[in-house]
Amino acid sequence: RSNAQKFEFQAEVSRLMDILINSLYSNKDIFLRELISNASDALDKIRFLSLTDKEILGEGDTAKLDIQIKLDKEKKILSIRDRGIGMTKEDLIKNLGTIAKSGTSAFVEKVQTSGDLNLIGQFGVGFYSVYLVADYVEVISKHNDDKQHVWESKADGAFAISEDTWNEPLGRGTEIRLHLRDEAGEYLEESKLKELVKKYSEFINFPIYLWASKEVDVEVPADEDDESSESSYEEESKDDDAEKSEDEEEKPKTKTVKETTYEWELLNDVKAIWLRNPKDVSDEEYTKFYHSLAKDFGDEKPLSWSHFNAEGDVEFKARVFISDEFDELLPKYLSFLKGLVDSDTLPLNVSREMLQQHSSLRTIKKKLIRKALDMIRKIADEDPDESTDKDKKDEVSSDNDEKKGQYAKFWNEFGKSIKLGIIEDATNRNRLAKLLRFETSKSEGKLTSLDQYISRMKSGQKDIFYITGTNKEQLEKSPFLERLRKKNFEVIYFTDPVDEYLMQYLMDYEDKKFQNVSKEGLKIGKDAKAKELKESFKDLTKWWKSALSSENVDDVKISNRLDNTPCVVVTSKFGWSANMERIMQSQTL
Numbered sequence: 001r002s003n004a005q006k007f008e009f010q011a012e013v014s015r016l017m018d019i020l021i022n023s024l025y026s027n028k029d030i031f032l033r034e035l036i037s038n039a040s041d042a043l044d045k046i047r048f049l050s051l052t053d054k055e056i057l058g059e060g061d062t063a064k065l066d067i068q069i070k071l072d073k074e075k076k077i078l079s080i081r082d083r084g085i086g087m088t089k090e091d092l093i094k095n096l097g098t099i100a101k102s103g104t105s106a107f108v109e110k111v112q113t114s115g116d117l118n119l120i121g122q123f124g125v126g127f128y129s130v131y132l133v134a135d136y137v138e139v140i141s142k143h144n145d146d147k148q149h150v151w152e153s154k155a156d157g158a159f160a161i162s163e164d165t166w167n168e169p170l171g172r173g174t175e176i177r178l179h180l181r182d183e184a185g186e187y188l189e190e191s192k193l194k195e196l197v198k199k200y201s202e203f204i205n206f207p208i209y210l211w212a213s214k215e216v217d218v219e220v221p222a223d224e225d226d227e228s229s230e231s232s233y234e235e236e237s238k239d240d241d242a243e244k245s246e247d248e249e250e251k252p253k254t255k256t257v258k259e260t261t262y263e264w265e266l267l268n269d270v271k272a273i274w275l276r277n278p279k280d281v282s283d284e285e286y287t288k289f290y291h292s293l294a295k296d297f298g299d300e301k302p303l304s305w306s307h308f309n310a311e312g313d314v315e316f317k318a319r320v321f322i323s324d325e326f327d328e329l330l331p332k333y334l335s336f337l338k339g340l341v342d343s344d345t346l347p348l349n350v351s352r353e354m355l356q357q358h359s360s361l362r363t364i365k366k367k368l369i370r371k372a373l374d375m376i377r378k379i380a381d382e383d384p385d386e387s388t389d390k391d392k393k394d395e396v397s398s399d400n401d402e403k404k405g406q407y408a409k410f411w412n413e414f415g416k417s418i419k420l421g422i423i424e425d426a427t428n429r430n431r432l433a434k435l436l437r438f439e440t441s442k443s444e445g446k447l448t449s450l451d452q453y454i455s456r457m458k459s460g461q462k463d464i465f466y467i468t469g470t471n472k473e474q475l476e477k478s479p480f481l482e483r484l485r486k487k488n489f490e491v492i493y494f495t496d497p498v499d500e501y502l503m504q505y506l507m508d509y510e511d512k513k514f515q516n517v518s519k520e521g522l523k524i525g526k527d528a529k530a531k532e533l534k535e536s537f538k539d540l541t542k543w544w545k546s547a548l549s550s551e552n553v554d555d556v557k558i559s560n561r562l563d564n565t566p567c568v569v570v571t572s573k574f575g576w577s578a579n580m581e582r583i584m585q586s587q588t589l
């Protein structure tokens with residue numbers, strides 16, 4: 001086309017397209033999932049903007065938020081059209097070719113090693129999956145802020161953009177036209193498309209229509225050539241009062257023939273899963289919903305979920321879909337959760353910034369955190385491996401094998417996030433501390449919790465003992481533990497660098513103080529001879545202190561913390577532990 005402007009794909013994108021176009025990957029169906037997902041995203045965007053500006057939707061058909069699929073068998077074109085936000089010329093250039101997303105090269109690498117394309121959407125390059133089935137693709141798009149443009153490419157390293165002066169105006173939105181390859185003919189079958197849309201649109205909240213053929217019975221004159229007979233029938237049928245005898249004698253002068261007509265057929269049920277009663281939603285449906293929400297189409301199941309209706313000051317109920325672009329709904333430390341909040345309490349006609357500061361949003365956030373932490377706690381409660389009670393353990397495990405080991409799995413993946421939460425979220429610190437897991441001098445390589453530690457505390461033990469270091473092996477050899485071990489006290493091993501920071505925030509738990517056993521202030525029960533010893537070694541400790549000078553040590557004391565080792569260097573109460581010094585040094589290097 002004469003007015004077309006040519007562009008080259010960014011190198012990584014070009015490489016990705018090469019791989020796709022030559023791919024032998026068998027599950028090519030996924031391209032439709034990606035296109036529907038993009039259409040749905042684009043519709044969400046315009047709907048979101050319309051919350052604060054109704055005008056933006058336009059009038060008539062343009063305001064209809066739907067997705068339309070059409071087939072052209074002769075030209076072998078499959079087109080998917082949405083009335084979403086659309087793309088300006090600049091958007092087309094950037095989004096479809098010149099700017100590589102961060103996931104592009106990661107995905108290319110993954111495909112080259114595994115050959116698996118299913119996760120393409122998660123890497124932010126789902127659009128290019130169209131080249132699994134098409135060798136030429138046109139993207140026609142109209143954004144409110146620009147004229148209609150056409151993007152086109154044959155996946156030969158380049159694409160072209162032209163102002164659209166020949167296609168039907170879209171009003172607003174995007175139409176993707178796939179010129180299918182010969183071997184992709186199945187995507188021109190209505191039945192195939194219906195099946196795929198059903199599979200991929202379960203949680204799409206916009207209607208998806210197919211321009212579907214329909215066989216209808218039509219009455220046509222029995223003998224179309226005979227003009228006189230047709231007109232005589234019409235005359236008679238108009239005459240309602242015609243005598244019965246005449247009617248009976250009359251032979252039917254029309255016949256029924258099959259005719260193909262086309263109409264928009266709705267393919268999905270748009271009733272949102274979150275509006276249904278949690279009791280009526282199956283585990284399988286939740287799993288599928290998670291896959292669609294998280295764009296995670298691997299085999300992974302969600303570890304757990306929580307579905308609730310909040311009532312009271314803020315109702316989360318039907319109507320407004322709050323965009324997941326609100327980072328404010330969950331704190332960073334819970335960002336591994338995927339979710340959806342639906343509320344009609346939020347005001348519609350305020351700016352986004354104001355919406356973010358709205359008090360309902362804070363209430364929602366508070367409740368979401370609470371529910372999330374409850375949910376995580378439940379994973380632990382239902383995990384037979386977590387139970388210390390032997391009888392209960394057997395009982396639980398026999399009928400709940402599936403939940404076995406789930407908490408350890410969670411902890412390995414997201415333990416760091418929980419620790420981050422303890423540091424950042426003072427309000428929920430205690431709830432989060434309940435979720436902590438660690439090894440101890442007595443846990444025999446297994447993970448244990450603070451509650452379990454407390455249940456094993458010796459009578460008269462006031463503090464929770466812990467020690468920090470690089471690894472368990474190193475800590476086990478520490479002279480700081482000699483005496484404690486001999487006296488049968490349990491000591492927590494904190495071996496993650498973040499633990500040092502964690503313990504600056506976690507001062508106590510259930511009225512028990514935390515005591516770093518490598519620091520000053522360790523009290524191991526009462527020692528009757530303490531005073532006497534202190535007195536008799538007074539001269540020695542004084543001599544040591546002056547010999548080492550105040551630059552090197554604060555004090556030299558008699559202590560009952562050791563057993564075999566004659567002396568040990570202890571950190572002052574408010575100073576950094578030796579481990580912390582090590583961490584800080586490694587950070588500055």
Ligand code: ADP
Pocket residue numbers: 034038039041042082084085086087095096121123124125126127128173174
């Ligand atoms: P992702 O959807 O993860 O961002 P894609 O490769 O599927 O990655 O799409 C790339 C980008 O192209 C999208 O982020 C969006 O900006 C744009 N885009 C794709 N399809 C549409 C559409 N139907 N309407 C508007 N924009 C679209």
Ligand code: MG
Pocket residue numbers: 034037038121124125126127
């Ligand atoms: Mg996408």
